[in-house]
Amino acid sequence: MNIIKYTVLFALGLTVITACTDLDVEPKDLTTGNIVFDDPTQYEAFIAKIYAGLAVTGQQGPAGQPDIQGIDEGFSSYLRTYWKAQELSTDEAVTAWGDPGIQDFHNHNWTSSNPMITALYARFFYQIGLTNEFLRESTDAKLEERGITGDLREEIEQFRAEARFLRALSYWHALDMFRNIPFFTEESNLGDLPEQGSPQEVFNYIESELLAIESELAAPGTGAYGRADQAAAWAVLAKLYLNSEVYVNEDHYTEVIDFTTRIIESGAYTLQPEYGHLFLTDNNSSPEIIFPVLFDGRYTRSFGGMTFLTHMPVGGSMDAAEYGIDGGWFGMRATSALVDLFPTTDGTIDERSGLFYTEGQSRVIENINTFTDGIGVVKYRNVSSAGVPGVNALHPDTDFPMFRLADIYLMYAEAVLRGGGGSVNQAVDFINEIRERAYNDQSGNIAIGDLDLDFIIDERARELYWECHRRTDLVRFDLFSENGRWPWKGGVQEGRTTDAYRDIYPIPSNETIANTNLDQNPFY
Numbered sequence: 249m250n251i252i253k254y255t256v257l258f259a260l261g262l263t264v265i266t267a268c269t270d271l272d273v274e275p276k277d278l279t280t281g282n283i284v285f286d287d288p289t290q291y292e293a294f295i296a297k298i299y300a301g302l303a304v305t306g307q308q309g310p311a312g313q314p315d316i317q318g319i320d321e322g323f324s325s326y327l328r329t330y331w332k333a334q335e336l337s338t339d340e341a342v343t344a345w346g347d348p349g350i351q352d353f354h355n356h357n358w359t360s361s362n363p364m365i366t367a368l369y370a371r372f373f374y375q376i377g378l379t380n381e382f383l384r385e386s387t388d389a390k391l392e393e394r395g396i397t398g399d400l401r402e403e404i405e406q407f408r409a410e411a412r413f414l415r416a417l418s419y420w421h422a423l424d425m426f427r428n429i430p431f432f433t434e435e436s437n438l439g440d441l442p443e444q445g446s447p448q449e450v451f452n453y454i455e456s457e458l459l460a461i462e463s464e465l466a467a468p469g470t471g472a473y474g475r476a477d478q479a480a481a482w483a484v485l486a487k488l489y490l491n492s493e494v495y496v497n498e499d500h501y502t503e504v505i506d507f508t509t510r511i512i513e514s515g516a517y518t519l520q521p522e523y524g525h526l527f528l529t530d531n532n533s534s535p536e537i538i539f540p541v542l543f544d545g546r547y548t549r550s551f552g553g554m555t556f557l558t559h560m561p562v563g564g565s566m567d568a569a570e571y572g573i574d575g576g577w578f579g580m581r582a583t584s585a586l587v588d589l590f591p592t593t594d595g596t597i598d599e600r601s602g603l604f605y606t607e608g609q610s611r612v613i614e615n616i617n618t619f620t621d622g623i624g625v626v627k628y629r630n631v632s633s634a635g636v637p638g639v640n641a642l643h644p645d646t647d648f649p650m651f652r653l654a655d656i657y658l659m660y661a662e663a664v665l666r667g668g669g670g671s672v673n674q675a676v677d678f679i680n681e682i683r684e685r686a687y688n689d690q691s692g693n694i695a696i697g698d699l700d701l702d703f704i705i706d707e708r709a710r711e712l713y714w715e716c717h718r719r720t721d722l723v724r725f726d727l728f729s730e731n732g733r734w735p736w737k738g739g740v741q742e743g744r745t746t747d748a749y750r751d752i753y754p755i756p757s758n759e760t761i762a763n764t765n766l767d768q769n770p771f772y
Contacts, residue, residue: 559576655712657682
């Protein structure tokens with residue numbers, strides 16, 4: 249059941265308004281919860297809306313009835329805003345665009361009034377507000393009151409577990425990006441301004457929620473594609489634990505080993521034989537993807553998400569038709585810092601770099617606003633592995649791989665190096681599986697003596713570039729602000745270090761004004 253394809257109107261009331269008090273997120277109609285859920289099928293439609301919130305931006309596609317007002321609807325997409333915050337602020341990407349606030353990311357001079365950061369924050373808490381409302385309306389008492397029994401009731405209970413996963417996912421994203429965030433659940437009083445949760449409180453809540461729903465989710469690889477299962481929950485837990493020293497100054501590397509091992513030993517996932525096929529329209533058949541954000545050119549149309557990721561890097565001499573799209577947007581490119589991570593010793597080239605485009609593009613960026621300055625990245629394409637274009641040249645059929653097995657291998661190896669236990673030999677074997685795919689042979693394989701944290705941070709970039717991991721990784725390795733330098737970081741061609749407080753983003757100023765329970769992050 250590709251449930252992301254269906255959306256419905258809901259009365260959200262104060263649930264969402266209290267989630268983000270500064271933005272215009274008014275309810276779409278005046279229908280009460282009881283009337284909406286008088287038809288039991290609306291439970292399926294509601295959970296579909298929560299899943300779809302990772303991909304679409306409103307009540308109709310691709311635009312026109314936005315969930316969040318006050319910013320261009322396409323710019324407010326969950327995946328699009330998350331990608332910009334995770335990639336444009338790092339050594340992996342720059343932009344030629346001049347939209348308000350966008351170049352602040354690689355300039356490292358964002359403020360609490362940055363509209364892109366405000367939209368990102370709003371998306372996280374809009375999703376959390378939706379989930380809270382779904383959970384309020386699907387309690388045992390509500391289901392009994394509405395006479396819902398049998399198979400439908402069991403299915404709704406499954407939906408509740410998936411909704412809690414999606415809320416935990418957004419809370420993890422918000423904790424990672426903003427650290428000191430509003431904290432509220434379905435138990436919170438409607439109409440009350442949310443209190444600010446400490447990082448420890450939010451960390452503990454995410455952990456407890458994911459552990460609580462573990463037995464209620466489908467076993468790895470047994471559920472419908474696109475829906476959260478146990479492996480998706482384990483992946484978020486592994487991410488939470490891997491970054492726990494950053495979030496709450498606690499060592500949880502043993503838990504990283506535990507949950508990555510569960511995913512690996514489930515046997516549900518194997519590496520996609522061809523790296524580039526992970527990012528094509530038929531990646532829904534990939535054996536590697538653990539949890540995707542689903543897109544379909546007919547049903548999930550927006551100007552964010554995969555429309556953004558397939559169009560924004562295309563320009564210059566690139567042939568847009570080759571990538572299955574109707575034209576390039578002349579936007580993002582890679583810096584030389586990313587390109588330099590791919591070796592060319594003795595003519596041996598890491599095949600992952602085959603997704604770079606060099607013709608007519610300069611490796612060195614002399615002018616940040618010139619698209620042909622910087623190497624092109626054509627990782628995401630609206631064509632199948634057989635070269636067949638997607639059904640819609642504007643809105644792709646390609647899904648976004650939020651969690652996949654190669655990342656799990658790399659997390660396992662890093663946790664081993666950080667003292668979490670596990671096996672160094674096994675870690676090397678996992679790394680070499682990834683590199684054998686990249687090189688098409690064993691020429692890129694490493695030995696135990698080659699495996700250290702410096703290797704891991706570089707290999708994560710080589711394997712996962714432009715997949716929304718880099719900022720989090722650099723912060724964890726203490727390379728994002730004070731100890732990191734790359735081209736155009738800080739707004740200068742040679743790059744410069746920046747202040748450590750930029751390891752997290754500011755709470756939007758409109759939000760701190762509207763909700764006096766919230767304190768701004770330090771130095772903003």
